[in-house]
Amino acid sequence: MKIKRPKGTRDILPSEVYKWQYIEDVIRKLCTINGYKEIRTPVFEHTELFERGVGETTDIVQKEMYTFFDKGGRSITLKPEGTAPVVRSFIENNIFNDPQPTKIYYITPCYRYERPQAGRLREFHQFGIEVFGSKDSYVDAEVINVGMTLLQSLGIKNLELRINSVGCPICRKEYNLKLKAYLEHKLQGLCKFCQDRYNTNPLRILDCKEEKCKRKLEDAPFMLDNLCDDCKNHFERLKKGLDIIGLDYIVDPKIVRGLDYYTKTAFEIISNDIGAQGTVCGGGRYDGLIEQCGGPSTPGIGFGLGLERLLLILENQGIPFPEEEKPELFIAAIGEKADDKAMELLFELRRLSIKADKDYMDRSLKAQMKYADKLKVKSVIIIGDEEIEKNIIKIKNMENGEVKDALLNDIDDIVNKVRR
RNA sequence: GUGGGUAUAGCUCAGUUGGUUAGAGCGCCAGAUUGUGGCUCUGGAGGCCGUCGGUUCAACUCCGACUAUCCACCCCA
Numbered sequence: 001m002k003i004k005r006p007k008g009t010r011d012i013l014p015s016e017v018y019k020w021q022y023i024e025d026v027i028r029k030l031c032t033i034n035g036y037k038e039i040r041t042p043v044f045e046h047t048e049l050f051e052r053g054v055g056e057t058t059d060i061v062q063k064e065m066y067t068f069f070d071k072g073g074r075s076i077t078l079k080p081e082g083t084a085p086v087v088r089s090f091i092e093n094n095i096f097n098d099p100q101p102t103k104i105y106y107i108t109p110c111y112r113y114e115r116p117q118a119g120r121l122r123e124f125h126q127f128g129i130e131v132f133g134s135k136d137s138y139v140d141a142e143v144i145n146v147g148m149t150l151l152q153s154l155g156i157k158n159l160e161l162r163i164n165s166v167g168c169p170i171c172r173k174e175y176n177l178k179l180k181a182y183l184e185h186k187l188q189g190l191c192k193f194c195q196d197r198y199n200t201n202p203l204r205i206l207d208c209k210e211e212k213c214k215r216k217l218e219d220a221p222f223m224l225d226n227l228c229d230d231c232k233n234h235f236e237r238l239k240k241g242l243d244i245i246g247l248d249y250i251v252d253p254k255i256v257r258g259l260d261y262y263t264k265t266a267f268e269i270i271s272n273d274i275g276a277q278g279t280v281c282g283g284g285r286y287d288g289l290i291e292q293c294g295g296p297s298t299p300g301i302g303f304g305l306g307l308e309r310l311l312l313i314l315e316n317q318g319i320p321f322p323e324e325e326k327p328e329l330f331i332a333a334i335g336e337k338a339d340d341k342a343m344e345l346l347f348e349l350r351r352l353s354i355k356a357d358k359d360y361m362d363r364s365l366k367a368q369m370k371y372a373d374k375l376k377v378k379s380v381i382i383i384g385d386e387e388i389e390k391n392i393i394k395i396k397n398m399e400n401g402e403v404k405d406a407l408l409n410d411i412d413d414i415v416n417k418v419r420r
Numbered sequence: 421g422u423g424g425g426u427a428u429a430g431c432u433c434a435g436u437u438g439g440u441u442a443g444a445g446c447g448c449c450a451g452a453u454u455g456u457g458g459c460u461c462u463g464g465a466g467g468c469c470g471u472c473g474g475u476u477c478a479a480c481u482c483c484g485a486c487u488a489u490c491c492a493c494c495c496c497a
Contacts, residue, residue, distance in 0.1 A: 004488075059495050063421080081497085110497075115421080117491060126497060193494070258496060276492065306497030334455060365455050373457040384455060398457070 008114070008122025010308075018324040019311060024107060027127050027150060034146055036105040036129055041085040043109065047075040053084030053293050055260025057200060064112040078111035081259070082128040082304055083286070084293070090132055091295035100133030107307075118275030119309045128283075130302035132290065137234045140265045140285060141241025143301050147269055147281040148247055150305070155319045159280075160270040161247060164224060164255035165235040166203065168263050169288065171228035176202055178221050186216045207256045222253035234264050261286040265301060273316040274309050281305040329356040329418050330372035334365050334384035341383050341408070345393075352415060373398065379418045383408075 005011060012020055031038070047067050054060050066078035079085055086104055089095070095102055107127050114120060129146055131139050144161065151159055167175060179202050187195060194205045194213050206217060227235065242249055257266045266284035274280065283303025290298040314321075329349065333342035342358050349356045357375065359368045365382070372380045382394040387408070395417045396403045406414045 007488080064495085112496080114495075115493095116489085117493095120496075124497060128497095277496070279497065282497065304497055309497060332456080364450095366457080367450085369457040371457085380457080382456070386455080394456090396456070401457085403456085 006122070008116040010121060010123075019314075019321050020307070022321055023154070023307065023310065026154060027105070027107065030146065030150055030153070031105045031129065034103075034142070036103045036146070039086055039089060039104045039106050041079075041089050041106070041108070044076045044078050045085055045088065047077040049084050049088050049293070050077055050080060053087060053261065053289060054081060058258060058260055060112065060259070064114055066111045066113055079108065080110055080112050082106050082108055082110065082126050083130060083259075083261075083289070083302055086128075086130050086302075087132075087290055087293050087295070087300070090298075091290065091293060096133065096296055096298060101139065102132040103129070104132075105129040117277070119277040119306070119312055121308060125307040126304045127307055128302055128304040130300060132298055132300045135234075135287065135299040137238040137265065138241040140234075140238045140301050141245055141247075143283065143303060144242065144267055145245050145247060147283070147303050147305055151269065151280065151310070151313075154310070154314060155317075156271065156310075156313050157317060158272060161249040161267065162252035162255050162270060163238065163242075163249050163265065163267045164252055165227055165231055165238075165264050166256065166262050166266045166284070167223050167227050167231050171226060171231055172203075172223065175221070175223050175226040178226060179203070179205075182220050183216075189213075189216050203256050206254045224251070224253040231264055238265055257282060257284055261289040261292070263287045267303070269305075271309075271313050273313045275312075277309065279306075280309045280313060325355070326376045326378075327355040327357050328378050329354055329381065330368070330375060330377045330379075331356065331358040331381045331383065332365055332368040332372065333358065334382075337388055338383040338385065341388060342381075345381070345383070345408075345414075348411060349415070349418075352411070354415065354418065378420070381414070381418070 028038070047065070050065060051061055056062075060080050065080050068076055070076050086106065090102060090104075105128065107125065109123055110126050111123055113122060116122060127150075129143060131143060144163070148159070148161060166172065180198065183190070183198060183202065183205065187198060190198070190205065190213050191208065194208050197204045197208075203223065205213065206220065206222070208214065208217075224235070239249075239251075255266050255268055262284040264285040264287065267282070268279050269281035270278045271280050272278060281303055283301070285299070285301040287299040290296070290300055331342045331346050333339040346356055346358045357377075359371065361367075361371075363371065365384075369380065378398055380396045380398060382396060382403075387393050391408045392405045393408050393414070394403050395406055395414070397420070404417055406417050
């Protein structure tokens with residue numbers, strides 16, 4: 001039996017890796033401009049981190065984690081999301097003692113045990129940013145802008161930014177009671193999932209796509225209309241911040257995030273060009289998370305952005321990638337003596353940072369030329385017995401077919417003619 | 421975890437109502453007179469037709485199971 005890749009994983013092949021490198025490059029530059037530094041945390045953590053950080057009641061923790069015991073009997077989990085590990089590191093390394101706020105980004109693989117489908121894998125890659133230490137909602141606006149700017153600067157169209165506030169523990173508690181009271185006598189008409197949600201997480205009922213649930217909820221109270229003064233002011237200032245930046249947004253009172261730690265701001269960036277999983281970027285504020293993970297009481301906000309989904313949109317919208325870097329030179333040799341010379345010249349040129357290659361397949365000159373053509377090199381150097389006798393080489397310009405001679409030992413002249 | 425679709429060369433796919441040596445395009449390799457790519461032409465390599473079982477004189481073709489994959493639900497990046 002041939003060994004195949006595990007379900008829900010993908011190889012990023014040499015022929016397509018330039019796309020990833022391009023996107024990563026854009027991300028790094030964007031983060032630097034916005035004042036974010038990269039952090040790299042382990043791919044696995046103690047299971048407890050996610051249980052406490054992400055929340056025991058979430059789907060992620062309940063059924064989607066890759067958890068195992070290592071040889072020392074420790075319960076280990078492959079990271080299912082990026083925020084909790086960054087929070088752990090922030091606390092563990094006392095980064096809260098540095099000047100605040102702390103602005104961090106990461107690009108990391110994540111692991112969730114789910115049935116794969118369009119835009120959903122078991123191993124996927126997330127770009128995320130986090131800001132710790134400031135409760136100013138202008139920071140929320142900045143964070144949202146980083147996500148939007150990334151997508152827009154790559155040329156993506158038809159994006160929808162939806163924002164909401166999920167309140168704080170104080171006003172949410174009151175609101176939950178209010179919502180449950182509203183739903184109490186409509187419970188029978190809801191789908192069976194929502195009947196469960198009524199007890200576990202009533203907020204999520206608002207998010208249900210079931211028609212009958214939507215109808216029942218037409219005049220349900222929204223969290224957004226029941227915020228405490230603090231949360232309300234925070235949300236108003238967020239909108240002002242977005243207006244100043246010039247970002248269009250839709251206030252969507254039904255946005256609910258699946259992770260327990262969110263407070264106040266919740267947002268999603270949605271595209272219709274992915275398939276059923278429209279969210280390419282999702283995040284929000286989590287003012288209680290750091291304390292909950294054992295750190296000092298510190299506000300925070302961040303997002304996760306799915307890179308596979310990003311690639312999907314790019315492809316589905318037909319957005320071209322910058323061209324891949326090509327080798328510039330191929331050295332074709334005829335015969336053994338010439339091959340030695342080619343080897344010598346190849347490495348001499350590489351030392352001068354010329355992207356060059358030669359034949360290692362014992363091909364005929366014609367086949368070497370064909371191969372060079374496929375590599376899309378700009379020039380081919382040809383060395384044979386005739387050339388060695390005269391101490392020269394031939395340099396062929398692959399774009400116009402012109403052939404020039406150069407002295408074999410005049411490396412400067414060779415470089416000039418190769419580079420043109 | 422639930423539901424549906426698909427499974428034939430490296431890739432994208434044909435394959436007639438079950439019937440003899442299973443095809444195409446692309447890709448790969450080699451040639452088209454003597455040391456030169458792209459275009460064209462010719463030839464070649466490469467498939468236990470996903471796996472196992474069943475029906476049949478006969479299965480790539482029909483049936484079943486399994487596996488893989490895709491899509492959708494739940495949920496999320």
